[in-house]
Amino acid sequence: MKKTRHDKDPFDLVIFDCDGVLVDSEVISCRAHAETLTRHGYPITAEQVLERFLGVSDREARQTIESEIGRRLPGDFEAQVKAATLQSYAQELRAIPDVGDAIDAIGLPKCVASSGTPEKIRHGLSCAGLYERLAPHIFSAGQVKRGKPAPDLFLFAAEQMRTPPARCLVIEDSLPGIAGAVAAGMTVLGFHGGSHCRPGYGETLRAAGAVTTFDDMRQLPGLIGRIGA
Known part of the structure; x- marks a missing residue:
């Protein structure tokens, strides 16, 4: 061009x-986020993550979820999501x-x-x-x-x-x-x-x-x- x-x-x-x-x-990131949240007692699909949190930072998505469930997610939650996402990035x-x-x-x-x-x-x-x-x-x-x-x-x-x-x-x-x-x-x-x-x-x-x-x-x-x- x-x-x-x-x-x-x-x-x-x-x-x-x-x-x-x-x-x-986005599809890769939402799948990693959904799988990690579900593993920690917040059942959600990749499609639901996409609808609710597309364009929102991980920090603010976490704050929203913690306010809904009334407890804190693990301290290394973002690190877990990031690790799952980066692993998929390399392949997909x-x-x-x-x-x-x-x-x-x-x-x-x-x-x-x-x-x-x-x-x-x-x-x-x-x-x-x-x-x-x-x-x-x-x-x-x-x-x-x-x-x-x-x-x-x-x-x-x-x-x-x-x-x-x-x-x-x-x-x-x-x-x-x-x-x-x-x-x-x-x-x-x-x-x-x-x-x-x-x-x-x-x-x-x-x-x-x-x-x-x-x-x-x-x-x-x-x-x-x-x-x-």
Whole structure:
């Protein structure tokens, strides 16, 4: 793909979510989370984890569950989920189709803002062959007080990249992510091409605040140009 950049572009930075946008990881992550929760006395399916916690940090998902069951999960619960997830990553994880070419074709600075832990983000991007394209501009929910749907992570990423929020374009696949980006005063595109996305999910993302949606990463560079125009 030829790089697209115009002098009158309204954006100075593209912020990518990671899971479900760069790497096709949501099904893997939800399965690992569900199996670990069920083992600790909170029966739940991967589909239910997807519906309830897509885009939410592990820390905040844990707080929600502990408030429901009235007790604390084991101190190493997140480590157990992470270990199960990373083991599956090595065997199953793939990049979202054509995302590498799309990244290369976008003639704007880029960064990642993800609800995952730094280790999970790095491992996932490395398994998918994308880490070197985006490092070192990779930010995680652990660096801010509140994860998505709060705007904190997106505002932190913009600050680190020295870009005003209004000049940032966010690529998201989750409702909490879109809510956080909108609250940060950023423009959001909704991606619904991951294996976890059901029919009609694009309409759901638009209703949440995405200015437009797409399901094929080959469309992304052109979309950015058209939104700019």
